[in-house]
Amino acid sequence: MSEDFETLLCQVSEQGVATLTLNRPASLNAINRAMADEMTTALGRLAADPGVRVLVLRGAGRAFCAGGDVRDMAGHGVRQAGEALEGMGRYRRLVLALHGFPRPVIAAVDGVAFGAGMSLALLADLALLSDRARLCLVFQRVGLVPDCAALYTLPRLVGLQQAKALALSAREIDAREARAMGLALEVLPWRKLHARADELAAVLASGSPTALSLTRQALDASLQSDLPTMLAMEATAQAIALASEEHRTATQAFVRKEGPRYVWPPAAATTVRQRRRPAHEPGSGAASGG
Numbered sequence: 001m002s003e004d005f006e007t008l009l010c011q012v013s014e015q016g017v018a019t020l021t022l023n024r025p026a027s028l029n030a031i032n033r034a035m036a037d038e039m040t041t042a043l044g045r046l047a048a049d050p051g052v053r054v055l056v057l058r059g060a061g062r063a064f065c066a067g068g069d070v071r072d073m074a075g076h077g078v079r080q081a082g083e084a085l086e087g088m089g090r091y092r093r094l095v096l097a098l099h100g101f102p103r104p105v106i107a108a109v110d111g112v113a114f115g116a117g118m119s120l121a122l123l124a125d126l127a128l129l130s131d132r133a134r135l136c137l138v139f140q141r142v143g144l145v146p147d148c149a150a151l152y153t154l155p156r157l158v159g160l161q162q163a164k165a166l167a168l169s170a171r172e173i174d175a176r177e178a179r180a181m182g183l184a185l186e187v188l189p190w191r192k193l194h195a196r197a198d199e200l201a202a203v204l205a206s207g208s209p210t211a212l213s214l215t216r217q218a219l220d221a222s223l224q225s226d227l228p229t230m231l232a233m234e235a236t237a238q239a240i241a242l243a244s245e246e247h248r249t250a251t252q253a254f255v256r257k258e259g260p261r262y263v264w265p266p267a268a269a270t271t272v273r274q275r276r277r278p279a280h281e282p283g284s285g286a287a288s289g290g
Helices: 033-048 070-074 081-087 089-099 116-122 138-142 150-158 160-169 175-181 190-206 209-222 227-242 245-255
Strands: 008-012 017-022 054-059 105-109 112-114 126-130 134-136 186-188
Touching: 008 033, 017 033, 017 190, 033 089, 054 116, 054 190, 081 089, 089 116, 105 116, 105 190, 112 116, 116 134, 116 150, 126 175, 126 190, 134 175, 138 160, 150 160, 175 186, 186 190, 209 227, 209 245
Parallel strands: 017 054, 054 105, 105 126, 112 134, 126 186
Antiparallel strands: 008 017
């Protein structure tokens, strides 16, 4: 699929691990209109591919994503609210494609994840950070509102007060603080980040796509549901899973006293070392309806 895109690299392994790489390293993978549209297209194709079992989202070079491309925004001049609202439709489509992706999504975040870049990382099921990762909802610095679903995802991950503090202050946080807040599963030395992401992806790819998908859907729905609703969803999901071929295969292996195929790897060492701030400055980070 890579040859179809100018701003992305897309590969699918034999094990069913899809890797979608934001590929504008010269601009720290800042999102422009072309990248937003291409990501939506790529996610749609991968979602429709039954051979894809897990998605890894990463950035090329030294950054995950610096947010919205400021030059792209400036090139379109001052826009009226109605025009900007129409432009935001492309980012809404991207968010819905990523949030609604039917298989597990891992974000491997190295370097800056600013503005819309941080928003994309928040949409993943599991986020891994390198020890040089830096996150910031930078929007207030340029007079904009957090977008790409950060207003939805962030309070659910860190609570309302912390979400307000991060969004209103436009304060930068490092990998260690992000993990302490619950924004990341692990922090790793940057040279080991992508290998660890591939390791976890391989485990997820070996599991039951039916059970994994149903579990993710139910957990996503739980924060907006009550107990009776969740019990009904649980019963329906379990009935589907019990009838799946993956369940039958796993139970037969259990009866034969074979070792389980689905085994989560040991936890990686969480390591954060001090480093000086790089000389480059990331983009504004906003999508801003571009």
